[in-house]
Amino acid sequence: MFLKEYISDVYNGVSSLLKGMRKTGYYFTHPKEIITEQYPDNRATLVMAERFKGEVVMPHDQNNEHACTGCTACELACPNGTIKVVTKFDITPEGKKKKAVDALVYRLELCTMCNLCVIACPSDAIKMAPNFEHSVFDRSKLTKILNKTGSKIREGIE
Amino acid sequence: MFSLEGITSTIQDWLFFKFNPTLALAIECVIVILLAIALFAALGLILVLMERKVAARIQIRLGPNRVGPGGIFQTAADTLKLIMKEGLTPDKADKFLFNLAPFIVMMVAMLLLAPIAFAKNFQIWDINIGVLYISAISSLSVIGILMAGWASNNKYSLLGAMRSGAQIVSYELSAGFAVLTIVVLTGSLQISEIVAAQQNGWWIFKGHIPAIIAFVLYIIAVTAETNRAPFDLAEAESELTAGFHTEYSGMKFALFFLAEYINIFIVCAIGATLFLGGWMPLHIGNWQGFNHIMDFIPSSIWFMGKTFFLIFLIMWFRWTFPRLRVDQLLNLEWKYLLPISLFNLLLVAVIAILGWHF
Ligand code: SF4
Ligand code: SF4
Numbered sequence: 396m397f398l399k400e401y402i403s404d405v406y407n408g409v410s411s412l413l414k415g416m417r418k419t420g421y422y423f424t425h426p427k428e429i430i431t432e433q434y435p436d437n438r439a440t441l442v443m444a445e446r447f448k449g450e451v452v453m454p455h456d457q458n459n460e461h462a463c464t465g466c467t468a469c470e471l472a473c474p475n476g477t478i479k480v481v482t483k484f485d486i487t488p489e490g491k492k493k494k495a496v497d498a499l500v501y502r503l504e505l506c507t508m509c510n511l512c513v514i515a516c517p518s519d520a521i522k523m524a525p526n527f528e529h530s531v532f533d534r535s536k537l538t539k540i541l542n543k544t545g546s547k548i549r550e551g552i553e
Numbered sequence: 554m555f556s557l558e559g560i561t562s563t564i565q566d567w568l569f570f571k572f573n574p575t576l577a578l579a580i581e582c583v584i585v586i587l588l589a590i591a592l593f594a595a596l597g598l599i600l601v602l603m604e605r606k607v608a609a610r611i612q613i614r615l616g617p618n619r620v621g622p623g624g625i626f627q628t629a630a631d632t633l634k635l636i637m638k639e640g641l642t643p644d645k646a647d648k649f650l651f652n653l654a655p656f657i658v659m660m661v662a663m664l665l666l667a668p669i670a671f672a673k674n675f676q677i678w679d680i681n682i683g684v685l686y687i688s689a690i691s692s693l694s695v696i697g698i699l700m701a702g703w704a705s706n707n708k709y710s711l712l713g714a715m716r717s718g719a720q721i722v723s724y725e726l727s728a729g730f731a732v733l734t735i736v737v738l739t740g741s742l743q744i745s746e747i748v749a750a751q752q753n754g755w756w757i758f759k760g761h762i763p764a765i766i767a768f769v770l771y772i773i774a775v776t777a778e779t780n781r782a783p784f785d786l787a788e789a790e791s792e793l794t795a796g797f798h799t800e801y802s803g804m805k806f807a808l809f810f811l812a813e814y815i816n817i818f819i820v821c822a823i824g825a826t827l828f829l830g831g832w833m834p835l836h837i838g839n840w841q842g843f844n845h846i847m848d849f850i851p852s853s854i855w856f857m858g859k860t861f862f863l864i865f866l867i868m869w870f871r872w873t874f875p876r877l878r879v880d881q882l883l884n885l886e887w888k889y890l891l892p893i894s895l896f897n898l899l900l901v902a903v904i905a906i907l908g909w910h911f
Contacts, residue, residue, distance in 0.1 A: 404889075405889060405893075412873075412874065415873045415874065416869060416870075416873050418873075419611045419869065419872060419873040420869065422610065422611050422612070422613050423607070423610045423611050423869070426610070428613050429610075429613050429614065429615060430613050430614075431613075431614050431615040433615075
């Protein structure tokens with residue numbers, strides 16, 4: 396009984412080690428599996444993964460319109476005060492006052508790319524961009540206004 | 554045909570013709586020393602690069618690729634860097650032992666080079682107890698390691714050295730038994746005779762399953778003896794920073810590093826000699842035609858090919874397996890390797906007595 400256990404121990408040990416060696420041996424003999432990106436040599440052809448979170452951006456369409464209602468949900472969701480929403484009041488054609496975003500101030504140097512603001516946004520106005528070349532010589536350049544100048548909210552978004 | 558044997562005998566004849574025998578012998582010694590040092594330097598450069606490339610490929614990376622085409626000058630650049638670095642000696646260290654230790658480790662590696670047959674009749678010293686000599690000398694390297702660990706006056710170094718000691722003492726046994734199986738089959742301790750006995754087939758083929766088991770045991774044991782992963786507890790970066798050579802820097806560090814790779818080369822060379830026929834080309838029984846074709850490949854190429862194959866195997870282990878804990882390490886040796894190798898030796902003895910091998 397003891398001997399049987401002993402032999403099966405040895406057998407299992409050896410076979411599991413061989414399994415590992417098969418995997419690494421496969422990688423060794425298949426150079427096409429190599430995942431190294433030779434950045435910056437391949438900067439022109441570099442493809443970033445969809446899920447990569449590099450920076451919060453606000454997409455604008457061709458009419459320079461965005462989807463941000465100025466609800467400040469993102470500001471509240473942000474754990475470290477990266478986003479500051481400055482609001483203003485637009486006058487609708489019916490003559491009513493309506494809250495809108497004046498400037499969505501985003502401070503890249505504070506952001507931890509946690510994605511909470513994107514999840515919190517009720518109108519999907521902001522998203523994560525896969526851009527990672529953020530270095531600048533002046534820290535103040537990291538403070539960005541996400542809505543473009545002269546942009547306004549897209550029709551039909553409440 | 555190219556052969557190292559021819560070159561050495563020409564040089565020897567010429568020396569004995571020109572000078573008196575004593576002087577000729579002295580000159581030969583100097584040549585051998587220079588060759589050994591050159592071999593060490595070349596091996597260090599090649600093996601470190603090879604290891605980094607193999608590691609990279611196994612981890613789906615590219616490895617060094619900036620210095621020279623494909624990174625082939627990377628290790629030369631690293632060596633240059635190490636030469637220019639300051640060799641620090643810690644304040645409270647035992648200065649004499651601290652500086653002596655790397656040289657002892659190196660010296661052991663050099664001594665081990667003596668009985669290795671690199672090609673047909675190309676051997677520094679063909680003593681009749683070659684295998685015994687190798688097992689005796691190879692256990693000396695632990696003295697250098699213990700010395701380094703103790704003299705560094707650093708707890709990590711000491712722990713690393715102690716682990717290394719425990720490891721070498723235990724794994725020496727199964728390595729010895731694995732070597733003994735071949736000695737039993739050959740009936741000789743002399744390296745040249747062991748190689749000659751594999752004229753009609755290597756031991757790993759001729760010796761049936763016990764020889765294969767012995768080969769596997771040998772590879773495991775020498776991986777442990779050279780302190781390589783998965784048995785690299787003596788260095789164990791994540792626990793002991795660098796183990797016994799934590800305090801070393803500059804050229805002294807480079808010597809330890811070099812000795813590690815030289816030791817790998819030597820144990821693989823011995824493994825190739827014992828199990829894979831050393832410089833003996835691949836011969837199958839009495840197939841004259843096939844054996845003749847194989848003879849056309851120079852014996853030095855056969856030897857190097859086999860050795861580098863084993864080195865690759867050991868590197869493959871290193872980059873596949875996780876490190877063992879110290880109790881697992883001792884369990885493996887005393888509960889598994891040692892009983893198996895004892896039993897295996899018995900089996901081999903029976904086979905040798907009854908003449909069941911080819
Ligand atoms: S990603 Fe996180 S840290 Fe960055 S702005 Fe959004 S909520 Fe704040
Ligand atoms: S970005 Fe989204 S969450 Fe933030 S203020 Fe605009 S609409 Fe609200």
